[in-house]
Amino acid sequence: MKEKFAERFKYLREEKGISQERLADDLGVSHGIISFWETGKREPKLSNLILIAEYFGVTIDYLAGLED
Numbered sequence: 001m002k003e004k005f006a007e008r009f010k011y012l013r014e015e016k017g018i019s020q021e022r023l024a025d026d027l028g029v030s031h032g033i034i035s036f037w038e039t040g041k042r043e044p045k046l047s048n049l050i051l052i053a054e055y056f057g058v059t060i061d062y063l064a065g066l067e068d
Helices: 002-015 020-027 031-039 046-056 060-064
Strands: none
Touching: 002 031, 002 060, 020 031, 020 046, 046 060
16 A cells, blocks of 8 residues: 555645645644655655545545555
8 A cells, every 4th residue: 555655645746736845734744744645755644644534535445445
């Protein structure tokens, strides 16, 4: 899941033209954690995964690479 999530997460952010800083503020997390998620160094906990899915209007299955 790590690679798929990181790729899709970064793609969604860039597609919407949102900076890492703004996304961090919108999600209530640090800028550093956004960078870690995008590089695959860390994965979000379930509560953050839900926030990300709702924020971008996608499913958790999509973020995990289980569906397109």
